[in-house]
Amino acid sequence: MNGSLTKEQTLNLRKQFIGPSCTLFFKSDPVKIVSAKGQYMYDEEGHEYLDCINNVAHVGHCHPQVVAAGVEQMGQLNTNSRFLHDNIVLLAQKLVSHLPNQLCMVYFTNSGSEANDLALRLSRHHTKGTEIIALDRAYHGHVVSLIDLSTYKLDRMIDGVHTKPDFVHIAECPDTYRGKYNTASNPNDDLATLYANNVEDILDNIAKKDKQVCCFIAESMQSCGGQVIYPPGYLTKVFQSVRAAGGVCILDEVQVGFGRVGTHMWSFSTQNVVPDILTLGKPMGNGHPLSAVITTKEIAASFEGCGVEYFNTYGGNPVSCAIGLAVLDIIEKDKLLENAVKIGKLMETKLNELKEKYTLIGDVRGLGMFWGLDLVKSRATRAPATDEAAYIVSRLKEEYILFSRDGPDENVLKFKAPMCFNKDNVEHLILKLDKILAELTSNKEH
Incomplete structure (x- = not known):
């Protein structure tokens, strides 16, 4: 690679030469990723992000x-x-x-x-x-x-x-x-x-x-x-x-x-x-x-x-x-199927604990390394909580965790991390999710 560009230069060149229908994660402030290893990705300033969305890097980035x-x-x-x-x-x-x-x-x-x-x-x-x-x-x-x-x-x-x-x-x-x-x-x-x-x-x-x-x-x-x-x-x-x-x-x-x-x-x-x-x-x-x-x-x-x-x-x-x-x-x-079973059981337990704590979570569903949190404004009506899902994804990025949302109403938080995701990663993710869900609950009450 001949030299490197600043994030602003990369964005400007992208706007100039890349078709506008080719979108980015985090449109208002995209992440410029320059390297990755295992379940971690790194931006141009060296910040480490926990990758919860890349089912493509199945056995880990740059294995x-x-x-x-x-x-x-x-x-x-x-x-x-x-x-x-x-x-x-x-x-x-x-x-x-x-x-x-x-x-x-x-x-x-x-x-x-x-x-x-x-x-x-x-x-x-x-x-x-x-x-x-x-x-x-x-x-x-x-x-x-x-x-x-x-x-x-x-x-x-x-x-x-x-x-x-x-x-x-x-x-x-x-x-x-x-x-x-x-x-x-x-x-x-x-x-x-x-x-x-x-x-x-x-x-x-x-x-x-x-x-x-x-x-x-x-x-x-x-x-x-x-x-x-x-x-x-x-x-x-x-x-x-x-x-x-x-x-x-x-x-x-x-x-x-x-x-x-x-x-x-x-x-x-x-x-x-x-x-x-x-x-x-x-x-x-x-x-x-x-x-x-x-x-x-x-x-x-x-x-x-x-x-x-x-x-x-x-x-x-x-x-x-x-x-x-x-x-x-x-x-x-690397016994990645066995790891998916182990991590899947832990994710199921931890996500359902969050569901018990926060009514914003209407449904927890998944298997192994494939999970979804269906966010709702009301469990009675199951009305999709689209704005809240967007807020959580944005806040997780601020906590250096890459997450996404999807579904027809874009209210489902998606977890599909690399298969090398480990127990410490789960604990860290749940800690940050808990923190952000508490913020949303507090904001709603006030």
């Missing part, structure tokens, strides 16, 4: 084994996947070893968006169907095919140019706290069945129009939609209905895979299902662009049968695959 793997391979060879190379097959083999037997054919891509777009292509060629069912609040990527079915983005567009196509059908988000069917409005009902019946109704309507369902696509747990954990049995019921109608089931683990839930390598295992197509991304390369689509032999054969080869210039290149292998090795060697 020396990941860095070494990339540097070594980059110094030796980087080329496309039309040449034979060990890394691509070794990474595919390693990934498949962590998956149910039927998920055994791998396609490498460079981003979650690429992976999900390819998953749609695979499903179309296999089923010959056109109709796609996605969940409300979903976010699957930034390319046109995925914005079509990501209401998290689509619903926020105000110019009327990009609207949902007729072949996309949006099912209710199975949010048991804030969804159409919830623990307040339906206290004695089987919420999984109610939400699954909604998908069944969509399938019936598709059939009545003489259309063929192509796929059902969902995140195994919704992240951008508000850290949503589906009711037990929901995906089982949905998968049965979709497959009976001739469709395939795609699960997007771009944000929630690779052991984030702790108890399993893949979040879909918590629902006791196996998708027909699985997409992976973000944490897979620990910050390096790397993603994948994994499917069955039957679906892969249908894709081959379309008559057009699949080639991705950078997908499966030797450097990316070397890094992917290093990430998987670290997950095992």
Whole structure:
């Protein structure tokens, strides 16, 4: 790097040359990060921030084994996947070893968006169907095919140019706290069945129009939609209905895979299902662009049968695959799933203690290293406390803790830290959250 810029210079150049729709965290006073290590990030003045939001730096920022793997391979060879190379097959083999037997054919891509777009292509060629069912609040990527079915983005567009196509059908988000069917409005009902019946109704309507369902696509747990954990049995019921109608089931683990839930390598295992197509991304390369689509032999054969080869210039290149292998090795060697279970239990206890203390917290939900605090103005009405969530995120930044908020009302505090997050980090985070929640309570009283 030739010299360095002041924060003001960087901001000015960004305003001059970077598209204005590319936004920053903490818009009023962005953080200029110049280095990172483990679960910590450092600004240009040397301040250390505890990172609670980077599920991309899965095994920790700048992990020396990941860095070494990339540097070594980059110094030796980087080329496309039309040449034979060990890394691509070794990474595919390693990934498949962590998956149910039927998920055994791998396609490498460079981003979650690429992976999900390819998953749609695979499903179309296999089923010959056109109709796609996605969940409300979903976010699957930034390319046109995925914005079509990501209401998290689509619903926020105000110019009327990009609207949902007729072949996309949006099912209710199975949010048991804030969804159409919830623990307040339906206290004695089987919420999984109610939400699954909604998908069944969509399938019936598709059939009545003489259309063929192509796929059902969902995140195994919704992240951008508000850290949503589906009711037990929901995906089982949905998968049965979709497959009976001739469709395939795609699960997007771009944000929630690779052991984030702790108890399993893949979040879909918590629902006791196996998708027909699985997409992976973000944490897979620990910050390096790397993603994948994994499917069955039957679906892969249908894709081959379309008559057009699949080639991705950078997908499966030797450097990316070397890094992917290093990430998987670290997950095992550093026992990061076990750490996620341990930290998850501590987070659950501590966050629920805060909930008992502060009525601003309406719901605590999560697993392992994936948690959400749903903030409410009133527990009776569950009205979203959007301003309060913004205040907490801003104040945490002042305490050198990086946090974010999301969901349709931006009132859900999101925790999705690097997997090396430890007990001392949890205690520090809870101490600061307690302090800030007390401030809010005091301000409200006065």
